[in-house]
Each structure stands twice: as structure tokens, then as C-alpha cells.
Amino acid sequence: MDSALIPEGVERCSFKRFTLGMIIPAALVIWGLYAAYLCWFKGLNQTNMNDSYGFALWIWADLAVIAVGGGAFFTGFLRYVVGKDELKNIINFAVLVGFCCYCSAMLILAIDIGQPLRGWFIFWHANVHSMLTEVAFCLSLYLTVLAIEYLPLLLENRKLDQVPFFHNLGHNMHEVMAVFAATGAFLSCFHQGSLGGVTGVLYGRPFGMREGIFIWPWTFFLYTWSAAACGPCFTMLSCKITEMITGKKLVKDNVYNLLAKISGWMLGTYIVAKIADTLWWAIVTVPTTGFTFMEFYNNSNNFHGLWILILEIGVCGLLPVAILVRKKWRENSSLFFTAILLAVIGVCVNRWVMVMQPMAMPVMTFDQWVLYLPSWQEWATTILPVAGGIIIIALSYRYLPVFPQERELNPVEKS
Amino acid sequence: MNTEPKETRAKKFGMVIDLDKCTGCGSCMVACSSENNVPVRKDESDKLLSATWIRVYRITNGKEFPDTEICYFPRPCMHCGGKNDDGHSPCVSVCPATATDYDHSTGIVSQIYTRCFGCRYCMAACPYHARYFNWWDPIWPAKIEESLSPDVSPRMRGVVEKCSFCFHRYQKAKDKAYIEERDVEEMEYQTACTQACPSGAITFGDLDNPDHAVYTLKQDKRAFRLLERLHTNPKVYYLSARSWVKRAGDNYVSSEEPTKGPGAYKLEGHGGH
């Protein structure tokens, strides 16, 4: 019944099957919207956050989706600015995933503030010294860029493309996409960085505080770097999952290979920088605050033990680097999958640690470690954008020519 | 010497709390709550959700019976001056909407509830847990609403609140001084906690005014500040002759001795404070 909307030359499942498949994510979205409604109308008492844990699951989810959404800007940067032409075969999908991620982030931010109707104060009454202001500005601008980058793909829908104006608009936008992509890359560098700055500048919180350059702490650069490294991994991961679900090969291996190689080297250099930063912090910064490195991991409620550092840097850092950098290993499909999965987990763990641990950790000597478990409302609203993203990706895949190589890889016999 | 007329000279209000006098009676907490319309809830026993602008902690020296000692540690908002006392206190510098600012003419860190949109970044930034979020709509049972003071605006849910050094008392004192065409005297502007403290442990005044008691007290040998080495530059000084109490005021690596006084941890390359 929706066949007129489906791109030419490709095969899609029946509308019924598609609808059935969407039931679970749609239910999750409804559940999440109900939770969001509760948070908006009854207030943040619906969460399990408290005065020690003012930044919690949501902020982590925010940082995590933006980090993994970094695939859009970095792939765009490689494609349009550096000129890696092969990447045109995955750029649409990267933009799509990025767009979903950034929409998620905005949605979560809108729930996370105590007075949503005053949310615009962050723009109007902006305090330029606040990292959060920088985040809000860059985030919303970059979301606009992503929307602009996504628009031509939308216009390529078979029905829309028949309208001459839309066709021309899409065409023209392709022409200047490099400008938008460059702007997006510029914005991303700053907002990924400023997200890192959010905890990095907290000089009252020795765990969060990382010294750096000028107004930017090291976390500023590390966040940008890690997002550039792990974002494409998430794009590839999503792509692989889409391939699994659709049962079709959608992107050629040489594209994966190229992106994986770049990601591997990015991740490798990032991990080196991260280790250097951790060492500098542990050896130079921490003692000036009167702490010892191990105090940040000991005495805790085992929620933030040293294991988390090993997980982040070793298991989810060095290990995927090793796989992705070595040609033989990354060409092994299960190793490749493991590596990109670990890289994505790694960046999420990093964001978790940087948000949660500064909150949980006592700074005053007579203070105590705090444990926090999110309420169902927090879980639901965190799952909401994930489910929403799945729906958007599914719809886009179904009705838009997201994968340029799909027709070639999956030839359809004309009836 | 400062030759400017008094009223135009910037003030730096601050507090000195003598921990050796404090008995932890909690008067300051109640006086503060009553003065500032701090909201109440049915269960106040979960301290992670209970708002007390000044909170009195109980600390011990960690020794075994019978060598144990305790000390009460009242903690209002520190009204941090920030690194180099430039007004970039941990919370002020992070507030995205300028809902909290540093008043260079009084040294007080404000919190404007009607500007705050509840992002809680300031709470994440404050190492003293001095800031409280209004998770609930403020509800005063029965007729308790009648006891709310019009001098302090009640907070709506979804915003952050904290100790203001009873700034409204300064506003009122200034009003009276205007009418009588004179300056505000030291005792005319005192915070509610200072006023209520039975043991006289809290002293309040202009830290830069040699005529004020706090000016002398902050230079006491026993003086120290909380988390001095983070360079938050608090305007609340503590006094204690007990070395373990002094040590509890900051984090020290085991080999270090907390012998340094307020302002000892200077920032490299800057004037420091």
C-alpha cells in the first residue's frame, strides 16, 4: 500500500510486517512520553536524583548519544573536507544516525531541566563563561546543520523528488553541502569539546577537574577526539545492525574497512592522549587537591572501582585499537564487530565516569560516597529517544535511498 | 588606607565560625529555615533531599573509644570568590543563564529563583553541597503559609536555592540607613544564623573592614577555610585549635601537615589570594 513511496529498484518487506516490527519501539516511545509527561507536569521529583546527584542518568545519556552521534560530523568531515570519496556510500546513514542522536539529546535536555518553560533563558540570558551555554548554542546550531544535511536525503524520496522545486532544492543543497559539512565539523569540535568541558571545568570537583589550555580543560579535546573516533564506530555498528535486520548487505566492505582504519587510528591516538591525561591528572593535578589517585576509586560503594578505568581504557580502548589498526584483524567480520562494539561501549563508559563519578565522590573530608539508582521514569525517558531513533531510521531506510550501494548489492528482478 | 567615603567602598561580607564553641544545637539551621521560608516535607530524614541552607555536620576524629572526639561543622554557602577572588566562583562561572552572580560590592553570591531554569549545573560544581534543588512544589501544611516572611521570595519547584547570607537583611538595614542618612552599622546587618547561635560561635561582618570583628578573627592562628586548596576562595572562615579538626577542613595526602593558614595555597603565576 505504501509502495509508491519506496525507492525505485529496491525491495522492502510488506507494510504489515513493517508495522508489526514497529510495535515494540512505538510502545517504548509511548511509555517514554508518559514518563516525560510526568516529569514535566509533576516535576523532577519523579526521578531518583537528589541534591548530591543533580547530574545523573540523563546527562550521561545526553553525553553518550552525542558522542556516538559524532559519526555524522566526522564522516562528513572526511567525505566533504578531506575528500574521502568512498564514504559517500555511508554518509547518508551517518547523517541520519547523527540526526537521531542529536534529536535525542535535545529531547532529554528538555526533560532534564526543572523549569522547561524557561529553557530559552540559556540563549537569551546566556552566560558566556558557562560550558553549558556553549553546549546549548553549538548543540542547537549543529542540530540545525544536521537537519540541513538530512533534508536532501528526505527530498530524494520518490514522491517528493517528483516536485521540481524539491528536486532542485535537493540538488543545490548537495552542491554546497561541503560548506554545511565544514560548518558542522567546526560546530562539532566545539560542542563535543564543551561537553567535555562541562565536567572538566568543575574546579571544585577534583575528579572532574582536568587542567588544560586557556579556558578549555583537557577533557574538551579528549571528548572531541573520542567522539570523532567512536562516532563512526557507532555509525558502522548501526549499519551492521541494519544489515542484520534487513538481511541485506548495504555497504561494501571497502567502505567499512576505510572507516574502521581511520577510526582505529583515531581511537589509538585518543587512547594514548587519554592515558597521558590520566597520568598527568593522577601525578600532577590530583596531589594539589590533597587527594591520592586511589582515593577516587577506593572506599567507594564499588560502583566506581578501579575496574571501571580498566574497562574504559583497556578493554574498550586498547583492545579495539589493536583490532581496528591491524588489517587482518579488522577484516575478520566478528573481530571487526567486537571492536566497534567495544569502542562504542568505551566512549559511553567514559561519559558515564565523567558524569557520575564527580557527583558520587565526596570532596569534603566528612562527606560520603553517594549511590544513585535511576527511577523508572528516568529509564523510560532515556529509552524513549533510542526507540524513537529506531523508528526514524526504519522509516528512512524504508522510504529513502539511504544506501547508494543497496541496488548494486541487492539487485531486484523486475516483475 | 582607603580614603574613599565608606558607602562607596566595596564590602566583602563573610563569616567566621568558631568550631570549638559550636555545640551542634541546630539553632542556626532552624533560624535560617524560618528566616528564609525554606520549604518543608513530610519526611526530612533523607539528607540528600532535605534542604537546609546551613547544614551542621558532625565529624569525629576517627579514634577508638575512649579517645574519640567530635566536632560540629556548620556549613552555609561559602560565597566563594573563586580563583584570585575574581568572582568566578565554582557555581557562578557555570550557570548558563546568569541566575547566580557574584556581587563585587558585597562579595555575596546571589541566586535568583525566577531566573534559574533548574539545570543543576551549579550543584554539580559546588563541592560543599551548599545548593539545594526544589524537587517538589513547596507546600506548607495547614496555616503554616501564614508564617512565611515577605522578605524572602518563596521558591517554585524546579529551581535551585541556597544561603544568601540573609541578604534581605542588608536590604532592610540599608533602607533604614537611607532614611536616617547614615551607613549601615556592623550589628545592623547580621545573618539569622549568627543572631540565633546560642554559643556565639558565628561572627558575621565585612572581612575587609578593620572595625568589624570578623576582620580580626579571620587572622586568628586557628583560622582555616574549607577545601582551601581547591582555590574556591570561600568567605567563611573556621576556627579550631584542634589539629584534627583543621585537618578535616581539607584533603591532605598522609604525609602533609595542615599547618598553613587561609590563603596559603596560592595559584602559581597569579597574584593569588
Add this chain to the structure above:
Amino acid sequence: MFPNVWEWAWDAGHYIFFGGMWYVLAILFLGMNWCVFKAIKDTKAGKGGGHDH
């Protein structure tokens, strides 16, 4: 955000920060306008539409 807003200050921080913001907005605005107007022009010239490519 604007010079007429209470928090605005005529200092470097505001110039850099808001300068960057307005610069980006200008690029996006001009870029999109260029695309739209060119698309109108192209459409009038009879380009595009349906499946003529």
C-alpha cells in the same frame, strides 16, 4: 544574546562567543537562501521534476 539583553557586556568573551554564533547562523541562513532561490530559479527554468534523470 543581543546587545539589548541584560547580561550583554561589551567584552571579548561576548564578541568571540556570540560572534561565532552569529557567523554560523549567517552561513546557514545564506547557504539555505542560496539553495532555495537557486531552486526557484531552476524550477522556473524548467529543470528537474519527475524522473527526467
Add this chain to the structure above:
Amino acid sequence: MKINRRHFLALGMGATAGTMLSPLPWKLTDDASIWTQNWAWTPVPEIGESYYAGGACTLCPGGCSLSVRKVGTRVVKIEGNEESPINTGDLCGVGISATQLLYGPSRIEGPMIRAGKRGEGKWRRLSWEGAEAQLAEKLSALSGSKKSVVALSASKQGSVALLIQRLLAAVGSDRFLTLPSVHDTLEAAMALTMGREPGEGVGFDTENTDLILSLGSSVAEGWGSPVRMVKTAAAKTMIQVEPRLSTTASMADIWVPAKPGTEGVFALSVAAAMIQEKLYDHLFVATATEGFDAFSAWLLENYTPKKAEAVTGVSPALVKKVAVAFAGARRPVAICGRGKGDTPISLAEALSVFALNALKGSVQRDGGLVKVGAIPYTLAMAETDDLGAKLAAVTEKGRTELLMDWGTNPFYTLATSQEAADALAAIPTIISFSPYMDETAAMADLILPDHTHLEKIQDVPVRAGLERPLVTLAQPAVDPVMTTKHTGEMLISVGKELDADAFPWDDYESYLEESCGEMWEALSEGGLWQGDIAWKRGLERMLGTSDRFTFVIPEGPVFLSANGDASRYPLTLVPRSSLRISSGAVADAPFTMKTIEDTVLLKGVSLVEMNPVTAKEAGLHEGDTATLTTSFGMVPVKVTLFDGVMPGVVALSKGLGHTAFDEYIGGKGSSYTALSGAMVDSATGFNCTWGARASLKRG
């Protein structure tokens, strides 16, 4: 022409452009955010003229004078009166939070009669005339049955107390009772050692002392007049004797962790050490005392530091150190009364402390233990004979027909065991005059609510161990918030019904003025009357005009052992006092609940403090849930570890576990009193409980 979607598009674009160019979206966005600052459910306090009214606090015996800040007709803040010699502008948290008691949900709206089952909370409102008629009827029905009518009064002195006593007399009862405190024992001890006229009390001149030896008294946590004693604790040299590191102990210069309940024995061991080491005031003992030889022989036979060690657990060396410090001070004083002094001690213990003070000559002089003159009420006060026994009878089944309560809340304060609580609940008629829905009011058949202390004029005699007699005046800072009536007024009105001759006054105020006599002028002008000091100062005393002091060898036991079988109950439960918790008849207000630490009360459950060593033996850890059991009851608790509590001892905060009041106050934690039982001193008949044997089991 065909209208198609291009036209609509154009219309829409025009509308959008027009809207953007109009103030509508911008003003609405702004106004929506302003709406959030003016939500109808966020209160906006009314503005008005701000001024102060006078008053007196009655929430504890401390006698603080108040400055009540008002805005228009509303009370917005309570502060200490700077003119008061007692609290000099300062005030404790409980006193400050009374604004929330005044306007709070536990206030009783007006006279009420029980409509449902007892304690069910169903009431029918009455008019004041109706309620008074009910009371008169109930009382006259019982007239003559002497033993059956009981009245509990918050104070044994003062105008209202006298009216209560008169009302009882009118129905032929002499069971006018008050809650005994350490002062009742001290007065008995004074009668034996120094002689006592009616109305005279015992004081400690802590202002002029240079060392306080406190035998278990929580000087910094509410003993005596709390605000004043907190100042003392912060300023004076102190030696604290008690099994737990309280705030007072921590602020003291020497902490003597004697075993629970053995403070009196420790006092005697210090006295013995002073005699052994010849550290006592020979001149005073020789010139101004009697019975020293017999007393010292008795002391050296039974209470040498070595012998006492078996009871107190305090080493002779530490005893000697204390003796040297006490004897070496210029004007030391030994004070007693555990915790806030709201529980009596044994007469023997009081005599021991008197003797210790006398050995240093710290009796009837600056900075010592002193006689406090009677308050000159024109209408004399009769004291209750045999108070201990009569009180005990209240919690015995079938001994009372009718109970009236004016501010003592017996269902909380006298319910020291399940049995006692049951006996109280079995009293056929219970009448409460409480302004708050306390435990007793909740169980009452008839409530005739009094004004709160902020709404009424009333004399408040202060009995808090001050060095001189003192009366403060409660004043109506605000018009009554509820349909309440001054109990004095109500008593006169009901009294007239029963015996018009005994109640000749037109109204309470004229009676008050008459009753206060010579004090009235000072009271009505300054809100406070202070008597002269009755003891001798400096030179006068040196000339030997002091009253003589008699050393009395106590008859009863100095140390009362705890109830309960040691094998079943291996631990000793002691109370933990805090100025943040009102442990009297009236519970805390919401603001004070805020101040209670999470090592005392956490998510509605009381915590017991125990030494890590004890906890380890019992297999308990920080935060564990456990059941605390004594032979009088059991309660669920959580465990908190504290090095400052003696091994083998567990401490539970006093003043929590209210079951009535409102959701902000009631149902928080467990009541120490309900677990503590009775430890009766044979000499006075008072319940001198200092603790109980207990067990603590996980789960």
C-alpha cells in the same frame, strides 16, 4: 479559479511572517516564563508592616524570652529577646520553630468530644459553653471519690497550676501531679542537708563558676535552661561523666566514661579521693558543716576510688585527676541530672553530689550549688506530697477514673512500657487541654484546647536550676489562630460551676494580676521578673554567716541497676539527648525535623548508636536493620557505628517516635521512653530510669 495547496502555502507563509512580526509569540514566550514564577500554588507572602512583639517560650523549662517578629497580623519569625538575662537574644531551634506549631496541622481547631472509638480520631466539635458544661458535669459526677480524679500539670507553680489544683480540691481530689525532674530530687536532698522552706529550689550558679563537674548532665544539649547552658558549655572548663561521647563530653576538658548509671558512685569516689588526698576545703567543712566525720568514714569504707572502680569502671588514677582538678579550681560546681535533667535521679545520688560540692565549700556561694528563694506568688502553692507514688498510680490499672492533662502528654511521657500505656488507655475518662493533637489528646474523650504560648498571656515560672527565682510572661503575640481558650480562663469558668467561692475572679487576667502580686509590675512592663539571690556573696560568706550544711549518709542505693536479665539482654540501652529534638511533651515542628541528623533518624527509622567493637561481636554493620528489645517493648531500628559510645552500650535518641501530631512530626522513629521502663528510687518513689538492659538482633 481553483484554490490549491500553493495558495494555502502562501497563506500560511504570510501568517507565519505576520505572526513573527507581531508581539504575540515573543510576549507569550516571555509571559509563559513569568507565569512559572507566579504559579497559583506557590505562595506569595503578604507584605505589611514589620514589628516585634514580646513573649515567653514554654516548650521546655528553660524560660527564654521571645521577640516575635510579625508582619501585619501574622507571626513570621521567633527570635530571642535581647533583654533577657537568660537567652540574651539567642534561641534554640525548638523555640524558633514554634511558628510552625502555631500554624501547623497538629493544632486542634476548637473544643471537641470523641465521636468514634477511643484513639480513632473521630471528633465532634463543641461550643466552648458546651465543652465547659461537659467538663463540669464529668467532674461533679465524680465529686468526693477522692482518689479517682487526677490532673497532670506542666508546672507545679504559677497561676494556671494553682487553678488546676483548686479545681481538684473542689471535687475533693488531692491528686494534682506534675512530671518530676531532677529538681524534685534535688529539693528533697536540699531539705535533708540544708533545710528547705516551701517553694524553695536548688540552683547552680554556673555564671560564676570556673569549673563544672557534670555528672551525666547534657550541659550543651538541653540541661536546665538550654540556651544559657550552651553558652556555659562553650565558655567554661568542664569535666563530663557519662558512658557516651555526647556533645558535652566532647566539649569538656576531661571526659570520664563511667559505666551507665554510675555517675553518683563516681561522685562519691571523687569525694573519697578528696578526703584521702586532703584536698577538701577544711575551713568550710570545719566551720559550716555537720556530720563530716561519720560521712567521711562511710565514704572511705565503701567508695574509695579503688572500690568504686568495680562499679564505675573508672580507674583510680582518673578519679584522682578529677579530684585534683575539682579541688584545684577556685569555684567549681558539681551538677547532676542525666541528659536534660528531665528524669529524676535517686536521692542517694543527689546527696552524693551535694556532699561533693560541700567538700569544696561550693555550697551557698558564688559559682556553687545554691538555694533559690520561693517565687512570691500571693496565692500560696501547696506541694504534692508523695508525688512519686501518686504518679506511679496513674499507670496502674483501675486507680484512676478521670485524667486531665495540661501540657504533660502522659501517653508519651509516662508510657514507659506497654503495660503503662495499656493502663493509661484504660482510664475511663481522659480530658486534654492541649493545643496540639498530642498522644494524650488523640486518646482523650474531651478536648478543651488551650492557646499556644504565642497566643496567650500567662506567667511562666522558670525551674531550670538558675541561681535565682525567675518568672517570664507569655504574651499574646497574635490573635488566637484557632477557636481555643486560655486554660486559666476555662478553669475559672468551670470552677465557678463547681465551687463559686473558690473561684471568685471575673476573668483570668484579673486573677493573674492578683496572683502575681508584687511581681506584676515587672512582668507586665518587661515580660520578666527576677528575684534576689538568696545565697551569700564573697565577703559576707567569708565572715561565716553561711547556713550550715549537713553531710547525710544516703540510705538507699546510689547506683540503681538496670532492669532486665543480663543473659537475655546483653547490652545496656541509654538515651541520647539532643537540643535538636524536643524530648518533652510537645514534639518537634517540621523545621526542627530538618535538623535531625541521619545518624539519628533515617527515612523514618531511628538509629541506635553502638561501638564498632560491640557491633562486630553482634555481627552488625553500619546501616543494618535490627530489632531493639528491652523487657518493656521492642522496636525496629537501624544501626550506626560510633566509636564514642562505650562498648556494650547502645544509645537511642530520646524524643522521637511520636504517634500522634501530624504527618510532619508523628511516625518518625521510635520512642526511647516506651522502652525504658521504671527504675524506682525507694527513697522518693520517683522513676529514676537512666536506661535499660537490651538486646539487638539483626532483622
Add this chain to the structure above:
Amino acid sequence: MSLTGEKQTGREQTGSSGGPEEKGASGVVALFFIVGLAASLAIGWIVFPKLLYSKSEQPFDFSHVTHADAVGDCESCHFFREDGSYAGVPTLEQCIECHEEVQGESEAERVFVEEYVAEGREVPWKSYSRQPDCVFFSHAAHVKGAQMECAECHGDIGESESLKPYEENKLTGYSRDIWGSNISGMKENSWDRMKMEDCGACHKETMGSKGACFQCHK
């Protein structure tokens, strides 16, 4: 539905809305645009303010002129208390000093004496200039400290013969005078608007700085 059939329908639609009619219709399209524009401008500038504000009358009329003539100055009725606070609108107690009995024949006078003085009830005046609760406005600082005239913020109310209706913003609950009667927020006189920006502008001009938050907030 067959694939080709669907496609054709699509083409037909495209054809009918685009191509042939385009040139002749562009003027009509523009007209639609202008209609939309004009209508929404009218709604935004004229209808919206009417909907946003509610109007109500004061309890009874009052002439500032008459009273100012009788008592001489503003401060006789609008005075400072000893503690420096500003008493604002007079209370019944003050009015009674002169209005124990009915004076003159005006209707307002009759209402005042009969309904308020006789009953001992405070007049529920609606204050035009009341700032939100979060604002601490010191009259002392402005009138005594800075020697400002009442009219600088309150305009010529002191010379008014009768009271204008009180207008309230239905959404925010505040008096219209805070935003000013001009919906655009533009002002001509210093008293036309009393938003934070207006305070700031004056402070900036006279004191060199807009001041810290806690200068005027509580």
C-alpha cells in the same frame, strides 16, 4: 494498486498544481500571502493584547488631585515607616483620620464610608505598580538616597482626577503597568514600563552599572 497506476496519479497531481497555471496564479498566490500576513498582524497587534489583559475597576473612585490639594504632598499618605520600609497604599486607619464621617457628596465617598469605614474593612486596592514577589524595590534608596521624584516611575498619577481601570495580565497575573500599555514594549516616558531592563537602563546611566542581582532581588 499497481506500481504504474500509483505513479500516474502522482504525475497528474504534480501537473495540476505546477506548470500550466503557474503564471496566471502567481498574483493570486501573492494575494493569499498578503491576506495571511495582514490577518496575523492584526491578531498579533490588536486582538492579542485584548485577550491577554483583563480589566477591572478599583473598589471605588479616588482623586489624587483633591487629596494632594488637601494634604499638600505625596508623603502624607505614602510615607516611610521608621524602619525605612515604605508603607505603600494607605491603610484604612490612615484614611479614617479624615474620613470618619462622609465628606462631600460623591458616590465614591459614600461607598468608602459605608462599606469600608463603617465595617472596618481594608479597601482592596489593586496596585498598578506592584512588582513581582521576587523583586525587592527600595523606595528609600530611590526617594531618599537618589532624591528621585515619585513621577519618574509613577508618572502623573498624583495629578489624576480619577482612577483608571486596573488591567491584569491573565497569564502572569501582574499589572499591565509593569510591561506598559504599549504592547510592543516601546516607551516614551520613564514611567511607561517597569521591567528589569528599565531599572537597569536607569542604574547604568546614573550609577555606571546595572548592579548585581541581589541589589533588587530577594
